[in-house]
Amino acid sequence: MIFEYTLKTDHMYMTSITDCVRSAVKKSGVKSGICVVYCPHTTAGITITENTDSEVSSDIMYGLAKSFPNWIGYKHYEGNSAAHLLSSVIGASAVLIVEGCQPILGPLQGIYFCEFYGNQRRKYFVKVIADK
Amino acid sequence: MIFEYTLKTDHMYMTSITDCVRSAVKKSGVKSGICVVYCPHTTAGITITENTDSEVSSDIMYGLAKSFPNWIGYKHYEGNSAAHLLSSVIGASAVLIVEGCQPILGPLQGIYFCEFYGNQRRKYFVKVIADK
Amino acid sequence: MIFEYTLKTDHMYMTSITDCVRSAVKKSGVKSGICVVYCPHTTAGITITENTDSEVSSDIMYGLAKSFPNWIGYKHYEGNSAAHLLSSVIGASAVLIVEGCQPILGPLQGIYFCEFYGNQRRKYFVKVIADK
Numbered sequence: 001m002i003f004e005y006t007l008k009t010d011h012m013y014m015t016s017i018t019d020c021v022r023s024a025v026k027k028s029g030v031k032s033g034i035c036v037v038y039c040p041h042t043t044a045g046i047t048i049t050e051n052t053d054s055e056v057s058s059d060i061m062y063g064l065a066k067s068f069p070n071w072i073g074y075k076h077y078e079g080n081s082a083a084h085l086l087s088s089v090i091g092a093s094a095v096l097i098v099e100g101c102q103p104i105l106g107p108l109q110g111i112y113f114c115e116f117y118g119n120q121r122r123k124y125f126v127k128v129i130a131d132k
Numbered sequence: 133m134i135f136e137y138t139l140k141t142d143h144m145y146m147t148s149i150t151d152c153v154r155s156a157v158k159k160s161g162v163k164s165g166i167c168v169v170y171c172p173h174t175t176a177g178i179t180i181t182e183n184t185d186s187e188v189s190s191d192i193m194y195g196l197a198k199s200f201p202n203w204i205g206y207k208h209y210e211g212n213s214a215a216h217l218l219s220s221v222i223g224a225s226a227v228l229i230v231e232g233c234q235p236i237l238g239p240l241q242g243i244y245f246c247e248f249y250g251n252q253r254r255k256y257f258v259k260v261i262a263d264k
Numbered sequence: 265m266i267f268e269y270t271l272k273t274d275h276m277y278m279t280s281i282t283d284c285v286r287s288a289v290k291k292s293g294v295k296s297g298i299c300v301v302y303c304p305h306t307t308a309g310i311t312i313t314e315n316t317d318s319e320v321s322s323d324i325m326y327g328l329a330k331s332f333p334n335w336i337g338y339k340h341y342e343g344n345s346a347a348h349l350l351s352s353v354i355g356a357s358a359v360l361i362v363e364g365c366q367p368i369l370g371p372l373q374g375i376y377f378c379e380f381y382g383n384q385r386r387k388y389f390v391k392v393i394a395d396k
Contacts, residue, residue, distance in 0.1 A: 259298060
């Protein structure tokens with residue numbers, strides 16, 4: 001069983017998807033195992049970061065844009081190479097451990113969908129694997 | 133069962149390994165589960181990015197070299213610390229969801245072996261886990 | 265079964281956790297499968313890099329600090345946004361393939377806990393999944 005979710009994103013914005021991932025793990029019926037959250041887009045990604053002060057995620061997006069500017073010399077015709085690069089740096093997936101029918105997260109951790117290019121309708125998948 | 137593949141790489145070049153990963157998943161006989169692609173080298177990595185315009189992958193390598201230059205102050209005697217850093221930033225593995233005997237990929241996604249240091253003979257592993 | 269380990273960290277320092285991960289895999293009794301190493305903190309992460317010359321890991325930390333400085337413009341009240349960003353760039357987990365009761369590692373690879381913020385007591389989890 002695979003769970004698919006959709007969301008509407010904003011440019012250089014992180015959307016919390018923690019509740020949906022928790023819900024998928026619960027619905028899977030898996031008590032102990034692992035969980036993969038996967039983004040099928042090449043200008044977006046999945047990360048885990050602090051869930052209390054929303055300025056953490058906006059600062060991360062700000063810092064990523066500063067460290068990975070739109071370099072002169074990029075050749076891709078769509079002009080969004082910086083977004084593709086960020087997708088590779090942050091990564092297309094997050095892998096979590098499942099215990100007690102829940103993904104294990106630190107007390108300050110949340111799971112986030114990262115949009116690096118425009119405002120779009122996006123999707124992601126959640127797969128849960130039992131350990132036996 | 134674990135699948136091992138070898139390839140000859142070029143410096144700061146991404147080689148598509150999508151077909152080999154698809155083939156490994158098919159050979160594994162797993163219909164539904166997850167797939168891990170793993171790079172056992174410390175100056176290379178695995179990423180997922182756009183598979184249509186090859187200038188995307190060359191732009192990503194160009195941007196990575198710009199954002200992570202060979203900083204004055206590196207001490208490692210081999211002089212390839214920038215390559216080791218890129219290996220950690222991009223990561224040694226990619227994790228995919230398997231459904232219908234295939235890795236789930238977005239329509240524009242391919243799986244790539246990233247070479248950050250020289251032209252070499254490299255290898256990578258593919259492991260597939262069923263969900264039951 | 266999930267394995268939990270604690271460690272005392274130093275600021276911008278990588279601690280090898282390879283032996284603990286090997287030990288967890290052995291204790292799990294899993295011969296063939298995968299292994300997830302997970303960091304539940306938002307200013308730390310897990311990576312895989314060279315295990316022979318310790319200047320590789322110190323160079324990586326040096327290079328990360330150079331490429332991701334404490335940008336003017338960060339708003340998070342704790343002032344540690346650069347550490348949160350590094351946690352997302354390096355990632356909260358490493359995924360390894362298990363074969364012959366051991367995690368597969370290249371001859372030069374080790375598994376490292378990366379501390380991006382202060383000297384702290386930290387923990388991480390190891391979960392092993394069999395392939396059948």
